[in-house]
Amino acid sequence: MAKKALITGIAGQDGGHLAALLHEKGYEVYGVIRGQLEASHPRYQQVRTEMPYANLIMADLLDLSALTRAMQEIKPDEVYNLAAISHVGYSFRDPVLTADVTGKGVLNVLEAIRLAGLEKTTRFYQASTSEMFGGLEYNRPETGYTEDAAFHPRSPYGVAKLYGHWITKNYRENYGMFNVTGILFNHEGERRGPEFVTRKISQAVARIKLGLQESIELGNLDAKRDWGYAGDYVEGMWRMLQQDEPDDYVLATGETHTIREFCELAFKEIGITISWSGSGVDEKGLNSETNEVLIAINPEFFRPSEVDLLLGDPTKAETVLGWKRKVDFPGLVKLMVDHDLKAESK
Ligand code: NAP
Ligand code: GDD
Numbered sequence: 574m575a576k577k578a579l580i581t582g583i584a585g586q587d588g589g590h591l592a593a594l595l596h597e598k599g600y601e602v603y604g605v606i607r608g609q610l611e612a613s614h615p616r617y618q619q620v621r622t623e624m625p626y627a628n629l630i631m632a633d634l635l636d637l638s639a640l641t642r643a644m645q646e647i648k649p650d651e652v653y654n655l656a657a658i659s660h661v662g663y664s665f666r667d668p669v670l671t672a673d674v675t676g677k678g679v680l681n682v683l684e685a686i687r688l689a690g691l692e693k694t695t696r697f698y699q700a701s702t703s704e705m706f707g708g709l710e711y712n713r714p715e716t717g718y719t720e721d722a723a724f725h726p727r728s729p730y731g732v733a734k735l736y737g738h739w740i741t742k743n744y745r746e747n748y749g750m751f752n753v754t755g756i757l758f759n760h761e762g763e764r765r766g767p768e769f770v771t772r773k774i775s776q777a778v779a780r781i782k783l784g785l786q787e788s789i790e791l792g793n794l795d796a797k798r799d800w801g802y803a804g805d806y807v808e809g810m811w812r813m814l815q816q817d818e819p820d821d822y823v824l825a826t827g828e829t830h831t832i833r834e835f836c837e838l839a840f841k842e843i844g845i846t847i848s849w850s851g852s853g854v855d856e857k858g859l860n861s862e863t864n865e866v867l868i869a870i871n872p873e874f875f876r877p878s879e880v881d882l883l884l885g886d887p888t889k890a891e892t893v894l895g896w897k898r899k900v901d902f903p904g905l906v907k908l909m910v911d912h913d914l915k916a917e918s919k
Contacts, residue, residue, distance in 0.1 A: 575599055575600060575601045576599075576600050576601070576650040576651065577600065577601045577603065577647055577648065577649045577650050577651075578595045578600045578601070578602055578603065578649060578650065578651045578652075578653065579603040579604070579605065579643065579644075579647055579649035579651070579652045579653070580592055580595075580602065580603070580604045580605070580652075580653045580655060581604075581605040581634060581652075581653070581654050581655055581656035581682060582605070582654075582655035582656030582657065582700075583602075583604025583605060583606055583620060583624070583627060583629070583655075584604070584606045584607075584616055584619070584620050585655060585656070585659070585766075586762065586764040586765050586766060586803055587655050587700070587760075587803055587806070587807055587810075588604065588655050589623060589624070589764050590762070590764065590803050590804050590806075590807040591653060591655070591807040591810060591811070592604060592624050592626075592627055593624070594807050594808060594811060595811065596624070596626050596627075598811070600651075601628070602624070602626060602627045602628065603627070603628045603629075603630060603643075603647050603649065604620065604624070604627045604628070604629050604630065605629075605630050605631075605632045605634075605640075605643065605656060606620060606629055606630075606631060606632075607631070607632075607633050608631055617629065617631070630643050630647075634656045634657075634674050634678030634681060634682070635673055635674060635677075635678060635681065636681075637681045637684060637685060637688075640681055640682055640684075640685035641684075641685040641688045641689055643685070644685045644686055644688070644689035644691055644695070645689045648689070648691060648694075648695075649691075649695055650694070650695065650696065651695070651696045651697075651698070651814050652682065652686065652695055652696070652697045652698065653698045653700075653810060653814075654678075654679060654682050654697065654698060654699050654700060654737075655700050656674070656678065657674060657675040657678065657700065657733075657734075657737075658670060658671045658674045658675050658730070658733075659675070659730070660730070660766075660768055660769070661704060661728045661730045661731070661876065661880075662768075662874070662876055663730075663768075664728050664729040664730035664733070665728060665729060665876060665877055668729035671729045671730055671733050672729065672732070672733045672736075674733075675730060675733035675734055675737065676732075676733035676734070676736035676737055677736070678737075679699060679736070679737035679740055679741060680737075680740050682697070683697065683740065683741070683744045683750070683752075686750070687744075687748065692744075692748050692749075692750050693749070693750075695750075695751075696751040696752075696753075696814045696819075697741070697750060697751065697752045697753070698753055698754075698755060698810055698813060698814055699737055699738065699741040699752065699753070699754045699755070700737075700755060700757065700810075701734060701737065701738040701741075701754040701755060701756045701757070701821075702731070702734045702756065702757060703718065703756060703757065703758040703759070703799070703823075703825070703883045703885055704726060704727070704728065704730060704731040704734060704880060705724045705726050705731055705734055705735045705738060705756070706718045706722055706723075706724060706725065706726075706880075706883070707724065707725035707726055707727045707731065707880055708727070708880040708881050708882045708883050709725050709727075709881075712724075712725055713882060713884075714886070716827075716884075716886055717799070717825065717827055717884040717885045717886035717887075718756075718823065718825075718883075718884065718885050718886060719823060719886045719888070719889065720756060720821045720822065720823055720889060727878045727879065727880050728876065728878065728880075731880075738754050738756075741753075741754050742754065742821070745819055750819075751814075751819045752819050753813040753814060753816075753819045753820060753821065753822070754821045754822075755806075755809065755810050755813055755821075755822055755824055756821065756822065756823045756824070756885075757806055757809075757823075757824045757825075758798070758799040758800075758801065758823070758824065758825035758826070758883055758884075758885040759771075759798045759799060759800045759801070759883065760800070760801045760802060760803040760805070760806040760824075761800055761801075761802065761803060761905060761909065762802050762803040762804060762905070762908065762909065763908065763909060763912040763913075764803060765803070765909070770791065770832055770835070771800065771835060771905075771906075771909060772909065772913075773789070773791075774789065774791075774832075774835055774836055774839050775839055775906070775909035775910045775912070775913045776913045776917070777789035778839045778840055778842065778843055778910055778913070779843075779910060779913035779914045779916070779917045780913075780917050781843070781867065782843040782914060783914070783917055783918060785917060787867075788866055788867050788868065788869060789867065789868055789869075790868075790869050790870070790871035790873075790874070791832065791836075791868060791869075791870060791871070791874055792870070792871065792872070792873070792874025792875045792876070793832065793874070793875060793876075793879055794831065794832045794833040794836070794856070794868075794870070795831055795832070795833065795881070796831065796832055796879060796880065796881055796882070797829040797830060797831050797881065797882040797883065797884070798829060798830065798832075798883050799825045799826050799827070799828060799829050799883050799884050799885045800826065800830060800835070800902060800905060801824070801825065801826045801898045801900065801905070802898065802899070802900035802904075802905050802908070804900070805898040805899050805900055806824050806898075808896065809822070809824045809890055809894060809896040812890075812894040812895070812896055813894065816893070816894070820893075822889055822890045822893070822894065823885050823886060823887055823889065823890060824885070824887055824890055824896065824898075825884070825885020825886065825887045826885070826887070826898050826901075826902070827884070827885065827886060827887060828884075828901075828902060829882060829883065829884040830902055833849075835906060836858060836868055838902075838903060838906040839906050839909075839910050840858075840867065842906065842907055842910040842911070843910070843914075845860050845861075845862075845867070846860075846861040846862070847859065847860070847861065847867065847868065848861040853870070854870045854872055855870070856870055857869055857870075
């Protein structure tokens with residue numbers, strides 16, 4: 574009999590990659606999306622078209638009764654909890670909702686599994702994050718954060734995720750549930766939401782090339798991120814749930830790059846070399862041949878507190894899970910710009 578997997582947040586970036594992977598592996602795929610069960614609902618239509626094989630359940634992470642019903646009806650072998658308010662900047666603006674969904678929502682899913690009597694049979698994956706580390710100088714290991722590094726979240730999002738991380742481990746210890754946490758560093762790609770910096774840049778670069786936009790406004794250019802490709806990372810999620818014992822794993826590339834480097838490489842893809850002038854909020858990224866301003870700073874995109882540097886150490890995932898990322902940093906930038914050049918040309 575085919576295994577059943579339930580993905581919360583199936584409409585998001587990782588949800589789409591994971592659903593495709595599990596479908597390919599022969600799973601019956603179920604996905605939770607928000608909204609009303611309404612065939613004309615745009616979100617529903619989009620997911621329906623992209624993933625015709627997926628069985629969709631309209632439910633909210635805040636609704637324990639709907640989640641419990643879903644568990645009782647489906648009796649999934651594996652649950653991947655990807656749903657969250659996942660934008661760090663937004664979490665400063667709506668910290669209460671972020672705590673409810675990104676934090677307490679995890680508890681709702683775990684309780685739904687227990688209330689349905691599935692705590693001994695259903696395996697659970699929690700989407701934990703490198704944002705929990707905080708990137709502060711005092712807790713920053715030279716070779717990258719490992720599973721045992723100290724946490725110091727710097728945003729309401731990071732704090733909510735830390736609750737989700739610990740309640741997942743706590744339920745593993747309390748009830749012997751097969752709960753794993755994947756502490757994933759940033760992962761991007763053609764499905765990334767346009768509110769995240771990499772996709773904002775790749776879309777803008779494509780539009781500038783096609784004459785649809787003149788320039789782009791960004792916030793902090795000096796933050797460093799360990800960026801991988803989302804398609805590689807969902808393979809790691811699946812591997813975590815196939816082990817004999819539940820555990821916690823970091824997925825990362827082991828490399829870190831600034832937003833500035835991402836911009837430079839992305840513009841290089843359309844044949845433009847960026848030269849920088851000025852500093853602070855007056856800094857500009859210019860077309861080195863024409864001096865046209867292509868990048869400007871808008872303080873609106875600064876955050877009240879920033880995670881300056883993220884670098885992960887994926888050694889445990891590589892040795893225990895046999896996981897290895899395939900797409901490197903230049904490959905990721907190219908893949909995103911190429912995709913957006915095609916998409917924006919339509
Ligand atoms: P994403 O694109 O933002 O997807 C999150 C999904 O959660 C969206 O489809 C959203 O629904 C859904 N959602 C939000 N609130 C909900 C609610 N109240 N009830 C039900 N669903 C709700 O995020 P992602 O990049 O795929 O990331 C997947 C997970 O991994 C998230 O938990 C994220 O925090 C975590 N994570 C991501 C990264 C990364 O670099 N991508 C790294 C570490 C951890 P709508 O589509 O309706 O908005
Ligand atoms: N979004 C955004 N927009 N970020 C900008 C901008 C801008 O215009 N300009 C500069 N940045 C900087 C942010 O300040 C941050 O330092 C960095 O770019 C990355 O921002 P995001 O792409 O929004 O991602 P994130 O690192 O904050 O969070 C993502 O990765 C986490 C894992 O480390 C999200 O996917 C989280 O859900 C995930 O947990």
